Amino acid sequence: MTMRIALYQPDIAGNTGTILRLAACLGLAVDIIEPTGFPLSDRNLKRAGMDYLAKAVMTRHIDWEAFEAWRLETGKRLVLASTKASLAYTEFPFEAGDILLFGRESAGVPDLVHESVDHRVRIPMVEGERSINLAVSVGMMAGEALRQTGGFDRLS
Numbered sequence: 001m002t003m004r005i006a007l008y009q010p011d012i013a014g015n016t017g018t019i020l021r022l023a024a025c026l027g028l029a030v031d032i033i034e035p036t037g038f039p040l041s042d043r044n045l046k047r048a049g050m051d052y053l054a055k056a057v058m059t060r061h062i063d064w065e066a067f068e069a070w071r072l073e074t075g076k077r078l079v080l081a082s083t084k085a086s087l088a089y090t091e092f093p094f095e096a097g098d099i100l101l102f103g104r105e106s107a108g109v110p111d112l113v114h115e116s117v118d119h120r121v122r123i124p125m126v127e128g129e130r131s132i133n134l135a136v137s138v139g140m141m142a143g144e145a146l147r148q149t150g151g152f153d154r155l156s
Contacts, residue, residue, distance in 0.1 A: 001097035004029045011037035011105040017048025018135040024055040032060050033067045078117045085120035092121045094145035
């Protein structure tokens with residue numbers, strides 16, 4: 001079962017390109033929940049993703065409702081990275097088929113999305129800081145999820 005990364009209406013092409021590159025290298029799939037704050041043909045997306053974009057497994061969802069209908073149909077568990085969560089991601093028991101959901105760089109996710117997820121986790125930070133870069137956050141959480149589920153064992 002492939003772990004997935006879902007990006008809710010991403011704002012910054014460079015972050016999305018970096019995440020697609022990371023996913024291609026780690027064998028993860030990426031779900032883009034539209035609308036995005038940039039055209040998916042953006043040159044910044046291509047610059048950050050380089051030639052890995054062609055190798056990335058990406059699914060576009062026209063909006064949250066379409067994504068959520070697909071997710072519920074597939075029975076996948078949705079884990080949201082949120083600064084509002086109380087549980088640290090390092091303490092959460094990830095499963096191989098999880099979808100790791102990340103919100104917009106500028107606004108996170110709306111309450112409707114926050115309430116729809118199965119689990120919420122946070123990345124511990126120094127008190128008073130707002131957030132960590134989206135691509136870095138994805139790398140941290142995906143790395144922990146792969147470590148816990150033995151996902152690195154299948155990579156060379």
